[in-house]
Amino acid sequence: MKIDDTLFIIPARGGSKRLPRKNILPINGKPMIYYTLDAAREVANDENICVSTDDLEIKKVVEDYGLQVPFIRPTELAADTSGTREVLLHAINFYKNELKKEFTKICLLQPTSPLRKAKHIFEAYQLWNDNLDMVVSVKESKANPYFNLFEENSNGFLRKSKDGNYIRYQDAPKVWEYNGAIYFINIKSLYSKPISEFEKVKKYVMSEENSVDVDTALDIKFINNIITNF
Numbered sequence: 442m443k444i445d446d447t448l449f450i451i452p453a454r455g456g457s458k459r460l461p462r463k464n465i466l467p468i469n470g471k472p473m474i475y476y477t478l479d480a481a482r483e484v485a486n487d488e489n490i491c492v493s494t495d496d497l498e499i500k501k502v503v504e505d506y507g508l509q510v511p512f513i514r515p516t517e518l519a520a521d522t523s524g525t526r527e528v529l530l531h532a533i534n535f536y537k538n539e540l541k542k543e544f545t546k547i548c549l550l551q552p553t554s555p556l557r558k559a560k561h562i563f564e565a566y567q568l569w570n571d572n573l574d575m576v577v578s579v580k581e582s583k584a585n586p587y588f589n590l591f592e593e594n595s596n597g598f599l600r601k602s603k604d605g606n607y608i609r610y611q612d613a614p615k616v617w618e619y620n621g622a623i624y625f626i627n628i629k630s631l632y633s634k635p636i637s638e639f640e641k642v643k644k645y646v647m648s649e650e651n652s653v654d655v656d657t658a659l660d661i662k663f664i665n666n667i668i669t670n671f
Contacts, residue, residue, distance in 0.1 A: 445489065455498070456520075478508060561645070576625040584618075588610050
């Protein structure tokens, strides 16, 4: 089954200071972005998949895989300070104005989550309803504001971030962190406010393993080990 009411956006900026060219670095012998393209193609048709990049090499790598890149992202949307919201709105407006295709929601898929599978995307999609701002993938956080997260008070002493007298970690309320893998976003909500101000947000829980987000060379080695041995 294909999801045909959603624009899938894969942002792939050429610049990356910590891990240069990370979106196309090899993972188990193929460019990292291909894993996200594979997952997206299982749930959507190519015409509804948009790779937004400012980089001609990334464009070529993607098109060598058979997916047309619809535009080159403007330079002002490819800087370290460029916001995700602006990148997404640029893609939405391009499809609306240039291709005459309109959608009610998008799915943001970051290439740095190569262990996110098509089944995860589809399961997150099943949680959607049009009254939501967003369905977002999360993992259970090991850091807990009731138990092992602290803030410094005015006297310079550490205090728990949230009040709670929990002796064991497992007794504290669960908390969740965005894992960066899947974001289904209501386009009306995106036009009206920043993602950080969304209020109607539902979680889709993923495992620690599938939530790995590539940010360093060590992450690359870890993912290669997972793919090779499992």
